Amino acid sequence: MKSLIRKNEVEAKAQVAQCCAKTSKTVVGCHD
Amino acid sequence: MYFSKHNIFSKIKDSENFFIVNLLTGNADIVDQDDAKKIIKVKSHQEIPNDNFFEELCEKGYLTDEKEEAKLYRGKYLDFLDSREDDEVQLFFVPNYSCNFACSYCYQDEYAPTKGLLNNEIIESFFTYIQKSFAGKRKYITVFGGEPLLGSPKQKELIDVLIKKSKDAHLEVCFVTNGFTLVEYMDILKQGDIREIQVTLDGTAPFHDARRFLKGGAGTFERIVEGIDACIANRLTVNLRMVTDKGNIGNLPDLAQFAIDKGWASSPFFKTQIGRNYELHHCQSSVENLFSRISLYEELYGMTKRFPHILEFFKPAYSVSKFLSENGSLPDPLFDSCPACKTEWAFDYTGHIYSCTATVGKEDESLGTFYPEIKLAKELVNVWGSRDVVSIPECGECRVQLACGGGCGSVAKNKNGTVCSTDCRPVKELLELGFGAYFNEN
Numbered sequence: 436m437k438s439l440i441r442k443n444e445v446e447a448k449a450q451v452a453q454c455c456a457k458t459s460k461t462v463v464g465c466h467d
Numbered sequence: 468m469y470f471s472k473h474n475i476f477s478k479i480k481d482s483e484n485f486f487i488v489n490l491l492t493g494n495a496d497i498v499d500q501d502d503a504k505k506i507i508k509v510k511s512h513q514e515i516p517n518d519n520f521f522e523e524l525c526e527k528g529y530l531t532d533e534k535e536e537a538k539l540y541r542g543k544y545l546d547f548l549d550s551r552e553d554d555e556v557q558l559f560f561v562p563n564y565s566c567n568f569a570c571s572y573c574y575q576d577e578y579a580p581t582k583g584l585l586n587n588e589i590i591e592s593f594f595t596y597i598q599k600s601f602a603g604k605r606k607y608i609t610v611f612g613g614e615p616l617l618g619s620p621k622q623k624e625l626i627d628v629l630i631k632k633s634k635d636a637h638l639e640v641c642f643v644t645n646g647f648t649l650v651e652y653m654d655i656l657k658q659g660d661i662r663e664i665q666v667t668l669d670g671t672a673p674f675h676d677a678r679r680f681l682k683g684g685a686g687t688f689e690r691i692v693e694g695i696d697a698c699i700a701n702r703l704t705v706n707l708r709m710v711t712d713k714g715n716i717g718n719l720p721d722l723a724q725f726a727i728d729k730g731w732a733s734s735p736f737f738k739t740q741i742g743r744n745y746e747l748h749h750c751q752s753s754v755e756n757l758f759s760r761i762s763l764y765e766e767l768y769g770m771t772k773r774f775p776h777i778l779e780f781f782k783p784a785y786s787v788s789k790f791l792s793e794n795g796s797l798p799d800p801l802f803d804s805c806p807a808c809k810t811e812w813a814f815d816y817t818g819h820i821y822s823c824t825a826t827v828g829k830e831d832e833s834l835g836t837f838y839p840e841i842k843l844a845k846e847l848v849n850v851w852g853s854r855d856v857v858s859i860p861e862c863g864e865c866r867v868q869l870a871c872g873g874g875c876g877s878v879a880k881n882k883n884g885t886v887c888s889t890d891c892r893p894v895k896e897l898l899e900l901g902f903g904a905y906f907n908e909n
Contacts, residue, residue, distance in 0.1 A: 436520075439791055
């Protein structure tokens with residue numbers, strides 16, 4: 436198997452799959 | 468040892484290879500056909516030799532002890548809840564539900580006209596309420612609608628007050644606007660700490676103007692483009708949204724090229740999103756015109772292959788695929804994708820409080836008032852607050868729960884009659900596309 440995890444680069448936690456993504460939380464109609 | 472119930476395993480689109488992802492353990496691997504056959508045997512409880520491959524599966528948590536996995540799950544869930552306590556809260560404020568546009572697919576078209584108008588007293592009450600109720604929390608305000616940036620002098624006065632009060636309270640502000648009046652609002656906007664301005668363009672002029680037009684039918688594209696130019700020139704970040712269905716998706720390559728040629732796509736003050744036209748409460752478009760969650764991304768997958776420049780304008784997330792490709796790690800497990808009453812609340816000019824933008828303005832969804840008196844239906848708030856993949860029964864055995872997060876609570880309630888029910892996202896299928904888009908070495 437080929438890992439896609441670059442262990443040295445695992446840093447701060449982040450969640451982006453949320454309804455209103457953290458970096459663009461203004462998203463509207465994003466309830467999709 | 469058993470095959471983790473959080474393994475997401477499938478074939479990569481347009482590839483002979485497979486992928487396996489586990490958001491609980493934070494591992495993701497590309498699997499060739501030979502190893503895929505071994506994994507299929509493990510899944511179907513056939514024995515496999517105790518060899519290096521078996522050890523690798525155990526090391527990465529794809530094969531695990533059930534009790535140990537349950538312990539890890541509980542720990543990660545508590546981490547998630549703790550982390551959310553420190554999360555920023557988005558507070559939507561609706562100054563009006565009226566609008567200067569008559570968009571062909573508006574889901575607010577059936578919102579009944581409400582008596583009363585916004586005034587300074589209501590604005591004052593809003594700020595008093597949020598500063599008390601969310602004291603100690605990081606927070607920001609998003610001004611929503613209707614259309615908040617209407618062109619009347621009175622509206623400009625009210626928005627001016629909102630922005631000044633936000634600045635005084637050290638709160639950043641976002642706006643969700645159709646963008647038609649951005650140029651004339653620029654001096655007012657520049658007074659605030661504006662985080663971003665969300666504007667919609669549904670394509671280049673002919674496509675956009677056929678869907679998003681003024682009451683009376685006149686086009687709006689040119690004025691909105693001037694507004695976006697003005698925002699970027701004034702270092703106000705624009706979050707450009709394209710709402711898509713089968714009627715306009717074909718125009719995406721042209722819109723992307725337009726944005727690239729304008730210099731928007733390379734500006735640090737510009738970002739994009741693609742939204743799916745869908746039935747939030749209802750939808751004016753006929754069903755044949757709409758994409759499903761997966762069919763939109765299947766279409767985008769094909770289009771970005773045929774027109775790679777689209778990726779300079781917009782890069783589809785395909786669930787966690789984009790994050791994984793850009794960061795070399797998986798995001799934390801998502802136990803809850805619905806921010807309602809947790810990291811999102813909505814308030815409107817009638818003094819009512821709601822769970823989120825999906826429910827704001829729907830009378831039967833009010834949770835209470837901040838004006839003229841403060842009232843909150845705590846039991847209703849608790850229902851929204853309790854929703855996550857742990858409380859939704861159907862999520863319990865789902866392999867993709869930690870990427871899906873249970874979907875949208877409002878859509879679930881509309882569909883099933885209860886908030887704590889599913890609104891499933893096609894995560895496996897999205898990952899098939901995403902791995903094909905970002906990890907395919909073929």
